[in-house]
Amino acid sequence: MRYGDFTPFDIVLLLQGLGVSLALFVSTTLIGLFIGTVWAVIRFYRVPVLMQLVTFVAELLKNSPVLVQLFLVFFGLPAFLKINVTPTEAAVITLSGNSAAFIYVIAVSAIESVGRDQIEAARVFGLTRWQILRRVIAPQATAFAIGPLTGLLVNQLQVTSLISVIGVMDLTKVGNILNLRTLKPFLVWTAVGLLYYLTAKLVTYAGARFEKRLRAHTAWKGL
């Protein structure tokens, strides 16, 4: 067996890379969901100052390239704050912030999609703003948001591949290594692309299932 040949171990390597990509994707999605939702709630309550701050930060994150944000966190932060940032930390911070900004936008429009008249009804019966958010707005806003959210997540999955440039051993980085060793780019990148594709399909499928369940449960024919 020559050095440039594929070995069974390469499969393991690819799967490990996939695992790293998935772990990053899932963790930054969860963090992003949490932060983005909190931001949307801040806006719902019209908290002065904080609300403007959130809008400003979200705008910055949405309108600059993720790669630039990644470099800023990985190279810029250590230089500026004299702290150490590992590639994984930089990746988690950047991707979480980026997801949060887009999830915030989706959450805000989902909250606004719920009809004013029902909210007025709930207010008249004495529900607090928090009770209205939890019992009236959130269930409908979630059903509304699943579609756009699925689209966003499929995109964010692809975006994780950017972190390979700072040395995180994700699926793309593994592809890079295998490619350099075997010099069979067509085979390697086809395999890598296929793995991304299948994962994206899985996300879409899960989103559609979840949406269907939410809507069946609510029988809400909105939109």
Place this chain on the structure above:
Amino acid sequence: MISITGLRKSFGAATVLNGIDLEIRQGEVVSVLGSSGSGKSTLIRCINGLEKIDAGKITVDGFDVSKPRELSEARKRSGTVFQLFNLYPHMTAVQNVALAPIEVLKLPRMQAEAEARELLHSVGLTERADAYPSQLSGGQRQRVGICRALAMKPSYLLLDEVTSALDPEMTSEVLSILAALAKTGTTMVFVTHEIEFARSISSRIAFLDKGQLIADLPTEEFFSATGMALPRVAQFLSKMRKD
């Protein structure tokens, strides 16, 4: 008692309510009549605190609706039924009715839902209790809307043209429920264009014209020479009867 004194409300430059004084005592059914745009809906929305008032004072059993701390107490005492039902589309009829009792009155879910079912039963919706609003007819939706208001055991019911989005058959099914409520002594502020029905259930008629209360009379007086002596009332009644 709902007590309104010197109420003023404007939207921008337009004065919609211009100095209203009105009292609604326990057990009364007061119909609010007036042509379109006279401020009837705005009056209701001021009483339940959906609109901020510009001047004057509204109290419900002594609780001032323009004071945030007292508004929640005032709101516990009045229930609103809306023209377009305003049901929560993601909840079944029972859940719609039980929501406020659970969240606001802190009733246990089981009890709140049992009471909701009983209310729905009383308006003939036993079979439809677990249906979602999208699966109900307009008349059925409005009956759920009435149950939702009654579930809070309010001292006062505020009703704003609750039948105007319904066809005649559904209208009569909702009106007969309201007539029954009036008989049992439920206090109501009833905004309507159903003149004959208003006449049959009201103890008093309040007539709004361009944001002013130009008549506040016992029902039969309103429909007799006393009311007719007011040109705007006479004009309104003859126009309504023609339609």
